[in-house]
Amino acid sequence: xxxxxxxxxxxxxxxVSALLIPGLAACGGSEGTPAAEGGEAKVTLILKDLQNxxxxxxxDGAKAEAxxxxxxxxxxxxxxxxxxxxxxxxxxSAVLKGQDGILILPSGPAxxxxxxxxxxxxxxxxxxxxxPDPIDTADITFATDNFEAGKLIGEWSKANLAGxxxxxxxxxxxxxxxxxxxxxxxxxxxxxxxxDLADKTKKGDEAKTGNYAGxxxxxxxxxxxTGAEDGGRxxxxxxxxxxxxxxxxxxxxxxxxxGAYKALQAAGMQDKVTIVSIDGxxxxxxxxxxxxxxxxxxxxxxxxxxxxxxxxxxxxxxxALPAVSDGLDFYNTGTELITDKAQAGVTSTTTADATxxxx
Amino acid sequence: MTVTTKxxxxxxxxxRKTFGRVVGLDGVDLDxxxxxVLAIIGDNGAGKSTLIQCLTGALVPDEGTLELDGKRVxxxxxxxxxxxxxxxxYQSLAMSPALDIASNMFLGREIRxxxxxxxxxxMLDRKAMREKSMAAVQQLGIRTIQNPGQRVETxxxxxxxxIAVARAAAFGSKLVLLDEPTAALGVRESGLVLDAIRxxxxxxxxxxxxxxxxxxxxxxxxxxxxxxxxxxxxxxxxSSHDMxxxxxxxxxAKTLDTGKE
Amino acid sequence: xxxxxxAASPALRAQHFLHENPWVSPLxxxxxxxxxxxLLNPAFAQPRAISxxxxxxxxxxxxxxxxxxxxxxxxxxxxxxxxxxxxxxSSALLASQHGLPAPAAIAxxxxxxxxxxxxxxxxxxxxxxxxxxxxxxxxxxFTAITLMLTGGSTVQGRDMPEAMTAAGTRIPFLGLDLNxxxxxxxxxxxxxxxxxxxxxxxxxxxxxxxxxxxxxxxxISVSRVLLSVYIVAGIIYGIAAWVxxxxxxxxxxxxxxxxxxxxxxxxxxxxxSLFGGRGGVVGTVLxxxxxxxxxxxxxxxxxxxxxxxxxxxxxxxxxxxxxxWIRKVRT
Numbered sequence: 001x002x003x004x005x006x007x008x009x010x011x012x013x014x015x016v017s018a019l020l021i022p023g024l025a026a027c028g029g030s031e032g033t034p035a036a037e038g039g040e041a042k043v044t045l046i047l048k049d050l051q052n053x054x055x056x057x058x059x060d061g062a063k064a065e066a067x068x069x070x071x072x073x074x075x076x077x078x079x080x081x082x083x084x085x086x087x088x089x090x091x092x093s094a095v096l097k098g099q100d101g102i103l104i105l106p107s108g109p110a111x112x113x114x115x116x117x118x119x120x121x122x123x124x125x126x127x128x129x130x131x132p133d134p135i136d137t138a139d140i141t142f143a144t145d146n147f148e149a150g151k152l153i154g155e156w157s158k159a160n161l162a163g164x165x166x167x168x169x170x171x172x173x174x175x176x177x178x179x180x181x182x183x184x185x186x187x188x189x190x191x192x193x194x195x196d197l198a199d200k201t202k203k204g205d206e207a208k209t210g211n212y213a214g215x216x217x218x219x220x221x222x223x224x225x226t227g228a229e230d231g232g233r234x235x236x237x238x239x240x241x242x243x244x245x246x247x248x249x250x251x252x253x254x255x256x257x258x259g260a261y262k263a264l265q266a267a268g269m270q271d272k273v274t275i276v277s278i279d280g281x282x283x284x285x286x287x288x289x290x291x292x293x294x295x296x297x298x299x300x301x302x303x304x305x306x307x308x309x310x311x312x313x314x315x316x317x318x319x320a321l322p323a324v325s326d327g328l329d330f331y332n333t334g335t336e337l338i339t340d341k342a343q344a345g346v347t348s349t350t351t352a353d354a355t356x357x358x359x
Numbered sequence: 360m361t362v363t364t365k366x367x368x369x370x371x372x373x374x375r376k377t378f379g380r381v382v383g384l385d386g387v388d389l390d391x392x393x394x395x396v397l398a399i400i401g402d403n404g405a406g407k408s409t410l411i412q413c414l415t416g417a418l419v420p421d422e423g424t425l426e427l428d429g430k431r432v433x434x435x436x437x438x439x440x441x442x443x444x445x446x447x448x449y450q451s452l453a454m455s456p457a458l459d460i461a462s463n464m465f466l467g468r469e470i471r472x473x474x475x476x477x478x479x480x481x482m483l484d485r486k487a488m489r490e491k492s493m494a495a496v497q498q499l500g501i502r503t504i505q506n507p508g509q510r511v512e513t514x515x516x517x518x519x520x521x522i523a524v525a526r527a528a529a530f531g532s533k534l535v536l537l538d539e540p541t542a543a544l545g546v547r548e549s550g551l552v553l554d555a556i557r558x559x560x561x562x563x564x565x566x567x568x569x570x571x572x573x574x575x576x577x578x579x580x581x582x583x584x585x586x587x588x589x590x591x592x593x594x595x596x597x598s599s600h601d602m603x604x605x606x607x608x609x610x611x612a613k614t615l616d617t618g619k620e
Numbered sequence: 621x622x623x624x625x626x627a628a629s630p631a632l633r634a635q636h637f638l639h640e641n642p643w644v645s646p647l648x649x650x651x652x653x654x655x656x657x658x659l660l661n662p663a664f665a666q667p668r669a670i671s672x673x674x675x676x677x678x679x680x681x682x683x684x685x686x687x688x689x690x691x692x693x694x695x696x697x698x699x700x701x702x703x704x705x706x707x708x709x710s711s712a713l714l715a716s717q718h719g720l721p722a723p724a725a726i727a728x729x730x731x732x733x734x735x736x737x738x739x740x741x742x743x744x745x746x747x748x749x750x751x752x753x754x755x756x757x758x759x760x761x762f763t764a765i766t767l768m769l770t771g772g773s774t775v776q777g778r779d780m781p782e783a784m785t786a787a788g789t790r791i792p793f794l795g796l797d798l799n800x801x802x803x804x805x806x807x808x809x810x811x812x813x814x815x816x817x818x819x820x821x822x823x824x825x826x827x828x829x830x831x832x833x834x835x836x837x838x839x840i841s842v843s844r845v846l847l848s849v850y851i852v853a854g855i856i857y858g859i860a861a862w863v864x865x866x867x868x869x870x871x872x873x874x875x876x877x878x879x880x881x882x883x884x885x886x887x888x889x890x891x892x893s894l895f896g897g898r899g900g901v902v903g904t905v906l907x908x909x910x911x912x913x914x915x916x917x918x919x920x921x922x923x924x925x926x927x928x929x930x931x932x933x934x935x936x937x938x939x940x941x942x943x944x945w946i947r948k949v950r951t
Contacts, residue, residue: 113869177772
């Protein structure tokens with residue numbers, strides 16, 4: 001009898017608490033109530049995940065801009081980078097909540113239909129950082145020209161090598177799917193090096209050996225990192241087992257570059273290998289200053305977020321959306337090469353200056 | 360002591376079963392005749408349960424022959440014995456506690472509805488199964504079970520045993536075997552089971568009964584097969600020997616005189 | 621043994637009632653959840669939100685039916701999402717790159733699901749390997765095969781015949797915005813529910829999960845029942861694959877992240893016991909609806925994702941604890 005009543009009490013407590021959580025949490029914030037009249041724009045920012053510091057910096061920039069423009073901002077994310085279903089669910093919920101605009105970093109093409117449906121319901125859909133394919137799925141895209149970002153570090157690497165043979169490790173984001181950022185940075189880097197791209201829309205189809213613009217090259221390996229530090233470490237370790245002569249490492253972003261450096265340290269090779277990357281986070285700029293990363297192309301996520309929030313606020317106020325950048329099908333938020341070892345022919349900024357603009 | 364000239368319903372000769380290096384049955388002979396209750400007694404490890412399982416297809420003997428009504432048979436799995444009309448109540452009862460009485464009664468031989476509902480949609484005739492279950496239960500004189508839709512796990516040990524016996528009685532057409540049917544029961548419930556066994560015998564069905572409850576055995580058996588160390592140590596009757604003697608033969612303190620079969 | 625029953629306390633009677641009807645607890649929980657979320661934001665009870673709830677639940681609910689069958693036999697299927705994706709991508713590739721007409725491509729997708737189920741079932745029933753280990757292995761096998769076939773790329777809806785994405789076709793009904801996919805999933809539930817409750821096969825599924833030795837002694841071929849369960853589940857995964865394409869308007873290898881956990885959560889919250897032999901598909905559909913209504917409800921209430929994840933976690937623990945309590949009825 002005592003056992004039954006203990007169980008009953010435990011069961012009741014658990015169920016009640018599960019149902020009370022929404023109640024208690026909702027008391028803390030009034031974000032759930034439908035917005036008052038007065039033209040305050042309601043925007044949902046849908047990230048790919050909540051772990052990548054790039055996304056959190058972007059979200060912080062969005063929140064700051066939202067406060068300035070009287071925008072009610074909700075930040076959500078899917079379960080992980082690549083979770084398209086999660087993003088579809090978030091888009092639908094946002095439409096249901098009567099949002100004026102959705103800012104999204106699309107995890108993949110399966111999200112396109114939901115984006116189109118949202119726009120059909122009158123919601124402004126803006127893509128940030130990752131251009132959707134086809135590009136007109138969003139009303140406008142604010143993104144880094146990733147090809148240009150890759151090209152800058154490629155050109156810098158070419159100059160830095162000064163004619164020496166290049167043994168290259170390509171540490172991409174994924175190997176099992178095609179993402180525009182991943183593809184364009186990879187191809188941009190190779191283009192900057194002066195290596196023949198074969199098909200610009202495909203990774204990994206370049207000749208494994210040949211000539212770059214300054215000498216001979218060998219692509220020793222191409223491994224996925226999922227854009228994370230541990231992935232970068234594993235990918236670098238795999239590469240080193242394939243070829244111990246690697247002297248140049250292209251990394252998709254700074255977390256993976258950091259992981260790759262640790263792998264090189266463990267192998268005692270960190271002084272013989274040049275790592276280049278893309279991102280421009282303050283951690284990354286610090287790494288450039290310390291010589292962990294030789295050069296990095298800076299992105300401006302805060303600018304992307306600000307432009308996105310402002311665009312929706314303007315649209316609600318009756319103004320038009322900004323136009324795309326010349327020669328591109330998206331609005332280029334810019335990229336800048338950061339390095340302390342400037343090379344001729346490639347404009348760069350020092351780390352000292354970059355600490356002002358890093359994120 | 361009756362010498363029977365009738366043909367045995369089931370006749371087993373030289374049954375051997377080993378489990379790795381352990382010899383479970385070492386060449387056992389057994390006969391059971393129509394309309395009798397044959398009890399099997401034996402110490403722990405003598406091979407009683409193994410024997411029953413070998414007779415009913417739950418285990419396949421390594422050596423030996425089985426004859427049913429004089430014809431050679433071989434059982435590879437429990438369904439084979441059931442197809443021949445041999446029903447068994449195992450010690451574990453072979454019941455699914457989460458299912459109800461009617462489902463357990465007809466487990467493996469469910470009744471389907473007539474017509475296209477049954478043949479095309481394969482729909483169960485739950486009403487028929489419930490009615491027949493109650494009939495089988497009542498035929499054995501069990502009055503404490505009223506609701507065939509009750510889950511078996513809500514029944515007492517004795518009630519479950521009674522259902523198992525009713526199931527065997529309902530489907531058995533040649534022979535019914537029971538492994539320790541009163542082992543976990545109190546006085547009143549054991550009485551129910553013993554009555555059920557008598558009812559079976561009175562219907563002409565032979566019953567093989569394993570039990571270590573000597574008073575029950577002496578009360579109900581016509582003949583008693585004594586199992587010892589994997590072999591048949593002998594066959595006695597309640598009138599030819601008393602319980603003490605029977606136990607003595609079972610434990611090997613005494614041997615059976617030759618000439619008595 | 622006394623024949624008079626003790627006066628049963630309310631708790632004991634509740635325990636018995638819930639034991640007989642395992643779908644009651646999830647139903648009560650669903651009703652409570654809807655009530656609470658509607659209080660937090662009246663938009664929750666509007667047709668738009670309800671329609672969204674049904675649309676978002678459809679795929680996981682379909683996968684969860686197959687998972688229910690397998691869990692009823694005392695097993696578990698970790699390869700559920702991978703098998704569905706393999707079927708999904710195979711049919712999409714055939715329809716887009718190889719010009720197969722849509723009905724044939726969809727049939728192939730279902731067939732592949734069935735083959736995945738056959739592999740799992742054969743390993744579990746013939747080789748008698750534990751389902752957890754088997755499906756953990758086949759999860760990787762199916763994922764790898766999908767990768768080899770697709771190289772990771774998505775097949776867009778515009779590259780496939782229309783019937784491939786037809787599961788997304790809208791069906792207005794009673795003011796709600798349903799679609800073909802929801803209808804199909806509903807039919808699957810009815811079919812499986814009928815089979816489980818009204819056929820001999822259904823009885824045997826329960827018996828095999830509850831008391832496999834008893835089932836064997838009763839003459840049931842346990843291995844045949846197990847094999848059939850995994851194959852039926854595989855077929856259902858193939859159907860879910862087609863519904864998935866309709867929802868996204870595209871076939872993506874990353875279509876469903878964490879499908880195993882989502883389907884198992886729905887089954888557990890729905891009151892089916894992880895030990896087998898108890899529960900059913902009614903509970904599962906309620907469980908799937910509960911999880912998704914928490915997602916929508918908390919979003920409408922303006923809360924961040926973390927709370928939803930926390931709430932679902934507590935729900936699962938509560939559901940398993942409740943299952944344990946209910947099972948204490950004289951086992």
